[in-house]
Amino acid sequence: xxxxxxxxxxxxxxxxxxxxxxxxxxxxxxxxxxxxxxxxxxxxxxxxxxxxxxxxxxxxxxxxxxxxxxxxxxxxxxxxxxxxxxxxxxxxxxxxxxxxxxxxxxxxxxxxxxxxxxxxxxxxxxxxxxxxxxxxxxxxxxxxxxxxxxxxxxxxxxxxxxxxxxxxxxxxxxxxxxxxxxxxxxxxxxxxxxxxxxxxxxxxxxxxxxxxxxxxxxxxxxx
Amino acid sequence: xxxxxxxxxxxxxxxxxxxxxxxxxxxxxxxxxxxxxxxxxxxxxxxxxxxxxxxxxxxxxxxxxxxxxxxxxxxxxxxxxxxxxxxxxxxxxxxxxxxxxxxxxxxxxxxxxxxxxxxxxxxxxxxxxxxxxxxxxxxxxxxxxxxxxxxxxxxxxxxxxxxxxxxxxxxxxxxxxxxxxxxxxxxxxxxxxxxxxxxxxxxxxxxxxxxxxxxxxxxxxxxxxxxxxxxxxxxxxxx
Numbered sequence: 001x002x003x004x005x006x007x008x009x010x011x012x013x014x015x016x017x018x019x020x021x022x023x024x025x026x027x028x029x030x031x032x033x034x035x036x037x038x039x040x041x042x043x044x045x046x047x048x049x050x051x052x053x054x055x056x057x058x059x060x061x062x063x064x065x066x067x068x069x070x071x072x073x074x075x076x077x078x079x080x081x082x083x084x085x086x087x088x089x090x091x092x093x094x095x096x097x098x099x100x101x102x103x104x105x106x107x108x109x110x111x112x113x114x115x116x117x118x119x120x121x122x123x124x125x126x127x128x129x130x131x132x133x134x135x136x137x138x139x140x141x142x143x144x145x146x147x148x149x150x151x152x153x154x155x156x157x158x159x160x161x162x163x164x165x166x167x168x169x170x171x172x173x174x175x176x177x178x179x180x181x182x183x184x185x186x187x188x189x190x191x192x193x194x195x196x197x198x199x200x201x202x203x204x205x206x207x208x209x210x211x212x213x214x215x216x217x218x219x220x221x222x223x
Numbered sequence: 224x225x226x227x228x229x230x231x232x233x234x235x236x237x238x239x240x241x242x243x244x245x246x247x248x249x250x251x252x253x254x255x256x257x258x259x260x261x262x263x264x265x266x267x268x269x270x271x272x273x274x275x276x277x278x279x280x281x282x283x284x285x286x287x288x289x290x291x292x293x294x295x296x297x298x299x300x301x302x303x304x305x306x307x308x309x310x311x312x313x314x315x316x317x318x319x320x321x322x323x324x325x326x327x328x329x330x331x332x333x334x335x336x337x338x339x340x341x342x343x344x345x346x347x348x349x350x351x352x353x354x355x356x357x358x359x360x361x362x363x364x365x366x367x368x369x370x371x372x373x374x375x376x377x378x379x380x381x382x383x384x385x386x387x388x389x390x391x392x393x394x395x396x397x398x399x400x401x402x403x404x405x406x407x408x409x410x411x412x413x414x415x416x417x418x419x420x421x422x423x424x425x426x427x428x429x430x431x432x433x434x435x436x437x438x439x440x441x442x443x444x445x446x447x448x449x450x451x452x453x454x455x456x457x458x459x460x461x462x
Contacts, residue, residue, distance in 0.1 A: 006402065017265065017322075018417060020282030025415030040328055040413040045273035046231045053308050055263035055289045058278035062285070064238030069231075071273045074290045076307045086304040089294045089348035090271050096343065097330070102232050110258060113311070125393075129307035174343070188232065194258035197243030199236060 038068075045071045048094035048185070050087070050165070051106040052078045052113065057192050059106070062199065071098060077113030077161065078105055079132050080168040088172070095174040101184045103169055106199070107162040108192040109155050118157070133157070136164045159202055162189040166204045173219040179210065180220050256286075263289045266312040268305070268384070269324045270296045270331070274412050277324070281417070289318060295331025296323060297351050298384035300391070313393050319404065321394065323384045324417065325377040326410040332373045332380065336363070355379050374409070378420060381407040385422040398424060 028035045047070040049059040059065070059072050073090040080087050094100045107114075116123060117133035137144060140160050147153040166189045169175060175185065187209070189202040214220075246253045263286060267277045271292045278288055291308040298305060312318045325332075334341050335352035356363060359379055366372040385407040388394055397403040405423030410416070419425070 017281045017283065018419070021280055021415075021417045024280060024282040028415055036413050036415050039274045042328070043273045043330075047235070047273075053290050053312070055261045055287060056257045056285045058276065058285055058288070058290070060276035060279050062239055062242055063235040064242055065235060065276075067274045067276050067279060069273055070276075071271050072276070072292050073271050074292055075304050076311055081304075084302075084304050085344050085348050086293050086299075086302050088344045092343040092345055093294055093330070094271075097341075112261075112315075125303075125310045126307050129303055186232075194254055197239075197246055197254045197257075199239045201236065 043068050043071070043098065045069050045094075045098060046101045047071065048091070048098075048100045048103045049073070049106060050078055050080060050090075050103065050169070052076070052108055052111060054108060054111065056194060057106070057108055062192065062197065071100060076126070076129055077111055077117070077133060078107050078165060079129070079161075080105070080165040081132055082168065082171065091169065091172055092174050095172075095178050095185060099178070099182070099184075101186070103175070103185045103187045104190055105162050105165045105169060105187070106190045106192060107158050107165075108194065109158055110194055111154075111158050114158055114161060115154060118154070133161055136161045139164070159189075159191055162191055162202060163204060165189075167209060167213060170206070170210050170213055171217045171219075176210070176214070176217075176219050261286055261289075261316070263287055263312075263316060264319045265289065266309070266316075266318045266321045267291070267324065268296060268298065268308075268322065268388075269410075270294070270326055270329060272326060272329065274328075275324070275326050275410055280410065280415065289316060294345070294348055295329055295335070295352055295380065296325050296384065297331070297348065297380070298323065298387045299351055300387050306391075309388075309391060310393055313397050313403065317397075317401070321388060321403065321405045321423075322408055323381055323388060323406070323423075324408045324410055325381040325384075327374050327377065327412050328370065329373060329377050332376045336372060336376060351383065352376070352380055355383050374411075378409055381409060381420055382422050389423060 045068060049070045049072045051057055051059055051074045053074045053076055059070055071094045073087055075087065113130060114133055117130035123130065137157060144153055144157060147156055166187050169187050178185065186206045187204060189204040191200045191202060193200065265288045267288045267290045269275055269277055269292045271294055277290055289312045291305055331349060331352060335349050335356050340346055341349065356376060363372055363376060366375055385405060388405050394403065394405065404425055406425055407420040407422035409418045409420055411418065
């Protein structure tokens with residue numbers, strides 16, 4: 001491609017976004033003239049969504065949730081690390097200030113982050129981040145090693161990673177204290193499949209998971 | 224959904240099932256194509272705020288935008304979470320545009336404009352925004368209207384964030400090697416419009432992005448059916 005063609009192509013992709021945004025804003029205003037006025041007034045989302053940055057999983061589109069209904073954090077491989085101030089701030093704000101009722105950790109099959117983490121390669125800046133996935137593998141090594149089919153083994157690791165991140169969410173003081181006081185939020189683990197577009201509920205048992213981890217990670221005042 | 228009497232959790236799962244059915248009906252190749260991989264052209268760095276769903280407000284589709292959203296769309300140079308997202312999107316997925324987007328009525332901006340402690344780890348996270356406030360204290364204090372002041376600090380926050388992005392070595396390499404573009408934008412919740420602030424690699428193109436363009440009034444609809452979300456449940460209506 002000539003330099004000029006590349007320039008034009010780059011310009012086109014960006015223009016499309018703003019054109020679509022204008023269409024969307026006009027369409028919303030036509031459907032409900034009060035839509036943006038109401039949005040401006042504030043947010044009271046029921047959900048905190050912690051998902052993967054992967055472009056194929058826009059939280060709102062796949063769940064049919066409208067603007068204003070889900071507070072969203074997305075990072076590489078939907079990880080919740082206790083020293084990451086970024087995700088910890090999101091959880092803190094969502095639970096203590098917005099008082100969300102549900103927290104969904106949503107992974108997806110075919111996750112590039114999970115695959116990259118299991119590749120024996122130095123990925124520079126990504127190493128410390130992806131290390132957390134290797135730790136999940138180590139925790140479930142026996143089960144994972146026994147799965148002979150490679151794709152099936154990755155799929156299982158994706159599920160186990162989601163469950164582990166749910167556990168990490170429950171380990172935070174914000175969740176433990178809010179749950180004790182209010183009976184919410186409830187933590188859920190879901191996995192999105194590209195083959196059919198469907199969400200699979202991993203049926204994480206919030207109550208028993210909380211009970212289990214509190215033997216060691218209890219951050220409420222009552223023992 | 225707020226009128227729905229059922230558990231919102233159950234509602235979201237049933238909505239998903241309706242959406243998946245709608246998408247495959249519209250285009251049987253949609254999910255198989257998604258499953259084969261992603262090649263998004265945009266990395267979106269935005270706020271976690273529930274009123275700013277990037278794919279929805281830009282009218283785009285799954286597969287179009289790689290996304291990171293955090294509290295007040297703060298770009299901290301040493302935040303490993305954001306840095307990992309940028310590295311993956313720019314160096315591996317080779318996105319063509321990095322879009323940092325702030326928004327009006329941001330809770331984080333309001334917190335940074337106030338003097339009260341927010342609590343927990345949030346005060347530490349909001350430090351860069353506090354620094355922006357301090358650096359522009361006189362200008363911000365001179366704005367009488369609370370909403371306008373929040374918009375101004377959101378703009379300044381985007382400007383500061385773009386500076387951090389432009390200093391990121393991966394981004395610098397890819398600007399030089401293949402013309403990666405970096406943009407600073409602001410989403411106005413009151414009108415639903417995204418405004419290009421003109422920071423980064425580009426200059427504001429008011430003529431292209433302002434109102435009244437050719438895109439106005441266009442409606443993007445499915446070719447064969449419409450997805451409807453109602454209180455009695457989500458469903459698909461064939462046309």
